[in-house]
Amino acid sequence: MAKVKVATIWLEGCAGCHMSFLDIDEAIVELASAVEFSRSPITDIKEFVPVDVGIVEGGVGNTEEEEVLKELRANCKILMALGDCACFGAVGAMRSSFSKEEVLRRGYIETESTCEGKIPGPPAVPALLDQVKPANHVVKVDCYVPGCPPEAGAILYSLKELLAGRIPVLPSDMMRFD
Amino acid sequence: MKEITLTINGKTAKGREGDTVLEVCEAGDIHVPTLCHLKGITDVGACRMCVVEIEKERRPVPACTYPARDGLVVQTHNEKLEKYRRQILELMFTERNHLCAQCVASGDCELQDLAYEYQMDNVRYPYSWPALPLDSVNEHLVIDHNRCILCGRCVRICDEVVGVHTLDFGYRGWKDTVVADLNQPLGESSCISCGACFQVCPTGTIFSKNGAYQGRPEEYRKVSSVCPVCGIGCKIEALVKDNRIVRIDSPDLTGKRGVLCHKGRFSPLYQNGERVRTALVRNRRGTLEPRPLSKALDLVAGKLADIKARYGASSIAGIASSQASSEALTAFKELMGATIKSELIDTLDGDAFRAIARGERDSKAKPAGLKEPLLEEILKADAIVLVGADPSESHPVAGSYIARAARQNGAALIVIDPVHNAFQYHANLRLSPRQGKEAVVLDLLSRAVIEKTSRSRPDGTERIATLLKDIDVSRDSKQAGVRADDLLEAARVLSKARRTIFVYGDGIMRHDDPAPITSLLNLATVAARPGKGGPRLIALTPGGNSRGARDMGLASSSQSVAKSLKNGGVKALYLLSSDDTIDPAQLSAMSKGVEFMVIQSSHLPPAKTKADVVLPSPRWTEARGKYTTLDGLTRTTSRIIRPPRGMKTDAQILSEISGRLKK
Numbered sequence: 001m002a003k004v005k006v007a008t009i010w011l012e013g014c015a016g017c018h019m020s021f022l023d024i025d026e027a028i029v030e031l032a033s034a035v036e037f038s039r040s041p042i043t044d045i046k047e048f049v050p051v052d053v054g055i056v057e058g059g060v061g062n063t064e065e066e067e068v069l070k071e072l073r074a075n076c077k078i079l080m081a082l083g084d085c086a087c088f089g090a091v092g093a094m095r096s097s098f099s100k101e102e103v104l105r106r107g108y109i110e111t112e113s114t115c116e117g118k119i120p121g122p123p124a125v126p127a128l129l130d131q132v133k134p135a136n137h138v139v140k141v142d143c144y145v146p147g148c149p150p151e152a153g154a155i156l157y158s159l160k161e162l163l164a165g166r167i168p169v170l171p172s173d174m175m176r177f178d
Numbered sequence: 179m180k181e182i183t184l185t186i187n188g189k190t191a192k193g194r195e196g197d198t199v200l201e202v203c204e205a206g207d208i209h210v211p212t213l214c215h216l217k218g219i220t221d222v223g224a225c226r227m228c229v230v231e232i233e234k235e236r237r238p239v240p241a242c243t244y245p246a247r248d249g250l251v252v253q254t255h256n257e258k259l260e261k262y263r264r265q266i267l268e269l270m271f272t273e274r275n276h277l278c279a280q281c282v283a284s285g286d287c288e289l290q291d292l293a294y295e296y297q298m299d300n301v302r303y304p305y306s307w308p309a310l311p312l313d314s315v316n317e318h319l320v321i322d323h324n325r326c327i328l329c330g331r332c333v334r335i336c337d338e339v340v341g342v343h344t345l346d347f348g349y350r351g352w353k354d355t356v357v358a359d360l361n362q363p364l365g366e367s368s369c370i371s372c373g374a375c376f377q378v379c380p381t382g383t384i385f386s387k388n389g390a391y392q393g394r395p396e397e398y399r400k401v402s403s404v405c406p407v408c409g410i411g412c413k414i415e416a417l418v419k420d421n422r423i424v425r426i427d428s429p430d431l432t433g434k435r436g437v438l439c440h441k442g443r444f445s446p447l448y449q450n451g452e453r454v455r456t457a458l459v460r461n462r463r464g465t466l467e468p469r470p471l472s473k474a475l476d477l478v479a480g481k482l483a484d485i486k487a488r489y490g491a492s493s494i495a496g497i498a499s500s501q502a503s504s505e506a507l508t509a510f511k512e513l514m515g516a517t518i519k520s521e522l523i524d525t526l527d528g529d530a531f532r533a534i535a536r537g538e539r540d541s542k543a544k545p546a547g548l549k550e551p552l553l554e555e556i557l558k559a560d561a562i563v564l565v566g567a568d569p570s571e572s573h574p575v576a577g578s579y580i581a582r583a584a585r586q587n588g589a590a591l592i593v594i595d596p597v598h599n600a601f602q603y604h605a606n607l608r609l610s611p612r613q614g615k616e617a618v619v620l621d622l623l624s625r626a627v628i629e630k631t632s633r634s635r636p637d638g639t640e641r642i643a644t645l646l647k648d649i650d651v652s653r654d655s656k657q658a659g660v661r662a663d664d665l666l667e668a669a670r671v672l673s674k675a676r677r678t679i680f681v682y683g684d685g686i687m688r689h690d691d692p693a694p695i696t697s698l699l700n701l702a703t704v705a706a707r708p709g710k711g712g713p714r715l716i717a718l719t720p721g722g723n724s725r726g727a728r729d730m731g732l733a734s735s736s737q738s739v740a741k742s743l744k745n746g747g748v749k750a751l752y753l754l755s756s757d758d759t760i761d762p763a764q765l766s767a768m769s770k771g772v773e774f775m776v777i778q779s780s781h782l783p784p785a786k787t788k789a790d791v792v793l794p795s796p797r798w799t800e801a802r803g804k805y806t807t808l809d810g811l812t813r814t815t816s817r818i819i820r821p822p823r824g825m826k827t828d829a830q831i832l833s834e835i836s837g838r839l840k841k
Contacts, residue, residue: 087300090277097275097309097324131307136300144299148279175294177278178285 003036004163005051008082009072010041011065012092012132013058016149017083018042023152031156034163048075053162056141059085059092060133064126073139078162081135082155084148084177091148092132100128143168147176182248187255193246200228200241203254210254211263211292213380214329215242218432219338224330226266227292230254238262264296272303274310275324276381283382285394289327310355315365318386318444319376323355325383332356332375332384339432341581344369356383370574371440377427388447389417392424402429403816405442406501406722406798409808410553410575412438416446416799416818423447423799423819434554439574446799446818450759451781455822458792466792471824475831478791479838481774485750486518493749495522495739497768498732499758500721503803503815506828507727509836510754517836521735522742526760527720528733529689534717537695541703551679551714552809556583559714561590561675565698566616567683567718570600573808576718577601580681590671594619595685596659607668612659616686619658619665620697624704626651626669636706636713645700672705683718689738719808721758722798726806743768753789755779756828757798762787778828795828796821803827 010018018041022028039045054076060066073079084090095103109117121127135141145158145168154174161168180195184202193202198221203210213225223240230241233251238259241252253259270276270289278284310323330347333356337343344367348357358367376384398417405412412435417425426443430436457474458466469477485493496514498507514523525531556562556579569577577600583589584604593605594616602608611619625646628639655662672678680702686694702713719725727733742748744767751772753760762784769775769788777783778793800821805813826834 081300084277084279088271088277089305090279093277093305094280096305096307131305134300136302137304141300146299169297170299172294172297175297175299177290177293178281 004034004053005036005038005049006040006053006055007038007048007051007072007076008040008042008055008057009068011056011058011069011086011135012061013083013085014091015041015057017057017086017147017155020147020149020152021082021155024156025152027156031159035159048072051076052078054079055082056080056086056135057082059089060129060135060138061092061095061131062126062128063122066129066138069135069138078142078167079135079139080158080162080168081141081144083150084146085132086135087144087146088177089132089134096131100130104128145170148178151176182246184246184248184250184252186252191252195246197246198242199230199232199239199244199246199250199252202246203230203241203252208254210241211295212242213288213292213327214331216331216335216378216432219331219334222330222334224328225270227263229259229262229266231256231259260296263292264298267293267296267298268301268303270327271298272301272305274306274308274326281325281382282385282390283325283379285396287382288380306352308352313358313363313365314387315363316369316371317365318371318373318388318440319364319369319384320387320390321356321364321384322382325381326356327381327383328354328356329380330356331378331380335374335378335431338586339578339582340370340372340374340437341578341585342368342370342372343585345375370570370577371444372438372574372578373440373443374428374431374437377431386425386444386447388444389425392422393419398424401816401818403799403818404805404813405438406503406803406805406813406815407441407445408439408573408575408722409719409724409806410435410573411805411807411811411813412436412442412575414438414442418819421819435575437575437578441574446797453822454779454782454792454794455825456794460790466789471793471826471831474791474793475834475838478776478793479835481790482518482750482752482835483839485774489749491519492521493747494518494520494752495524495743495748495750496520496752496754497524497526497528497739498727498754499756499760500525500527500719500724500727500732501758501798502723502727502754502756502828503798503801503805504723504726504730505803506754506756506832507723507730507732509829509832511730511732513832513836513839514752517839522739522748523732524735524739525721525724525727525733526758526764527724527727528735529738530684530687530717530719530724531728531733532689532736532738533687533692533695534719536692537699540692540696541699550809551716552811553579553716553807555677555679555714556580556681556716557587559583559589559675559677559679560587561592561671561678563592563594563672563678563680563701564599564601564605565594565620565680565682566685566687566694567681568595568599568601568685569681569683569718572683572720573718576681576716580604590675592668592671597685606671607664609660609664609668614691615658617691617693617697618654619660620694620701621646621649622651622655622658622660622665623668623672624697624701625649626665627672627701627704630669630673631704634708636703636708638703642700642704675705676707677710677714678702678705679714679716681716681718684720687717687719717808723805725808725810726804729806740764740768743770743772746771748772750774751776753777753779754828754832755783756795757781778831793831794822794825796825800825801827 054072158168191206221242223243228241229238231253313321336345584591780795
């Protein structure tokens with residue numbers, strides 16, 4: 001049987017969801033025989049190729065992240081949001097009650113350890129969006145694994161469902177927002 | 179009430195007339211999700227989680243406010259309703275900030291529980307991200323409006339159960355928020371910090387400063403106990419982690435004696451000063467130094483025996499705080515009375531008892547007819563007379579009862595107090611006599627009530643009428659500082675009332691002047707309805723176990739021991755402070771001229787206190803103990819947390835001293 005192709009991206013998140021994926025321990029051996037990773041922070045491959053499953057960690061907070069997410073969507077058949085940031089915005093969205101200007105001023109000028117700070121901007125770094133959005137507010141998302149980070153068991157459950165040809169929906173007792 | 183039969187999800191369900199559809203569902207074990215509903219307070223249908231379909235209704239209706247009727251056909255779960263509920267949850271999550279990973283309530287949140295139940299793994303609506311303020315001015319509580327779902331539980335509990343009605347909704351539509359009073363910070367409002375709002379908040383909006391981020395509910399151990407801080411004896415449930423109390427709840431907030439106050443809910447979460455963990459003995463350089471307990475007890479027993487041999491038993495005085503448990507007080511009485519044979523035994527609030535005892539003795543009322551009612555009688559009264567007491571400070575839970583009786587039951591409230599009293603705002607009438615003229619006003623009121631009462635008069639009226647025959651309302655009211663019209667109006671209210679209850683406090687419990695209590699007993703006697711159970715009086719005595727100490731005869735000496743100390747002749751003083759905090763001025767006055775002083779206390783006395791030996795007491799949360807409430811109920815506290823290693827109970831220490839002296 002041909003291996004299922006998977007690509008993962010890491011947007012406005014902490015990499016904790018990718019780490020939690022590695023916490024599936026020995027199950028990774030079995031998974032490796034069924035799955036092939038292309039672009040991913042784990043493989044360090046940067047180019048997108050068409051895949052079966054795309055996995056997004058992190059919220060969408062700047063123009064680059066928006067572009068990367070759209071590119072993944074265009075290249076995958078099924079898109080999975082992994083973790084609270086991709087599902088809800090979560091940690092990155094803490095800034096969403098404030099204006100972009102306030103956030104940048106606080107971060108680059110007013111922080112206690114900063115002297116003569118300067119706010120960076122395009123083209124050096126991508127421009128911030130007004131708010132940090134969950135993945136499904138930017139592109140169509142097919143399934144969700146919330147959690148901060150999601151437990152390894154919830155990730156494994158969802159991947160196995162996908163391999164079995166089903167769209168995973170986490171049962172209530174596997175749901176966690178923290 | 180008439181039984182009714184409904185059809186719920188195709189099955190027969192029984193209820194009673196007056197039930198809501200939700201109540202019938204709950205009685206029949208049919209789970210309907212709720213958020214704003216809370217048993218014991220009015221349902222308002224704010225959250226819409228409990229929507230159900232009812233045959234012949236055009237759209238889904240909230241089960242919590244829909245009156246159940248005979249023959250209703252109800253559907254609680256189907257695809258459409260589940261879709262609506264999930265939609266409602268998503269709307270709630272996107273309206274404000276409900277990102278669980280950043281929230282103090284995560285793991286202990288009813289909104290989160292429902293999101294899990296409904297497998298809400300994403301939200302389809304745009305977030306509105308309002309930047310709402312966070313109010314942290316209150317000493318114990320924080321309100322983070324960003325977490326609020328406007329269920330209104332806090333508003334209703336504050337109004338209906340606590341009776342203060344500090345919280346309500348302000349603004350409209352999108353801007354709707356819970357506000358305190360006229361939009362003051364909570365810490366500057368009429369809030370009494372009882373914490374009921376915090377206990378009922380289904381999200382992380384209202385939280386306690388000292389209990390925040392201490393762990394998750396599954397890590398806590400629950401201990402049922404009773405709060406002995408004032409004489410009301412509220413039941414509490416403490417949540418403990420690593421031998422630390424992180425939270426105190428009421429086990430039955432909306433039930434009988436369920437409301438707590440800040441003293442029971444929050445004060446055990448804080449240390450009040452430095453703990454005494456071991457016995458301390460003053461050394462030659464004048465500083466207190468740790469000493470093994472048995473050595474310190476040897477020293478105390480030796481000193482007491484020596485002073486008794488030199489100056490006699492009457493040179494040794496003992497004063498106990500009535501915050502101590504009955505076990506401790508019994509052992510204290512045993513030590514001072516049976517063992518040392520001193521007559522100088524008293525409690526710190528002994529003057530209050532002497533005032534009551536003298537007041538009763540001088541009264542023309544038959545003391546046998548005086549029954550102390552249960553605190554709950556306040557809620558059954560149609561007239562309440564509050565004399566020299568501000569329960570909002572001393573006994574906030576009694577204050578809740580009075581406010582509820584006045585606001586909800588329409589009871590007439592008459593406040594008689596020379597000084598500012600928080601209850602004057604709830605009062606129909608406020609009489610403000612000149613300081614020291616309370617007795618005159620009460621006598622005038624008795625006189626006016628006797629004149630207004632045409633119906634059959636209660637026992638004792640004739641004797642009291644004779645006593646008061648020479649006073650005159652219009653003539654004498656002026657010199658007492660009140661208006662004659664007000665007195666006559668108060669008399670009219672009392673003569674019409676069917677159940678009047680009199681609540682009095684330390685404002686008139688003065689050892690040197692029993693007259694106000696005598697006059698109050700007389701007034702209660704003439705205002706009672708014959709055949710309705712006699713006069714009802716509640717004394718808001720100051721200590722948590724005042725009633726226990728009084729019943730034990732601890733303050734039966736006719737004169738306060740503190741006064742004897744002033745007169746000299748006392749060589750040794752044993753002060754059982756237990757877990758009380760004693761006023762430093764009172765403490766230094768007591769220790770003056772004493773040769774040897776022992777303080778048994780949970781916390782170090784102020785640095786300047788002349789104590790030769792300090793013995794350790796457990797805090798009330800650390801020992802099992804019996805207490806008698808001010809209305810005569812016996813309550814037993816549990817050991818919620820472990821005391822410091824090797825610490826003995828107050829009673830054990832006192833008995834060990836007795837034992838040493840008897841040898």
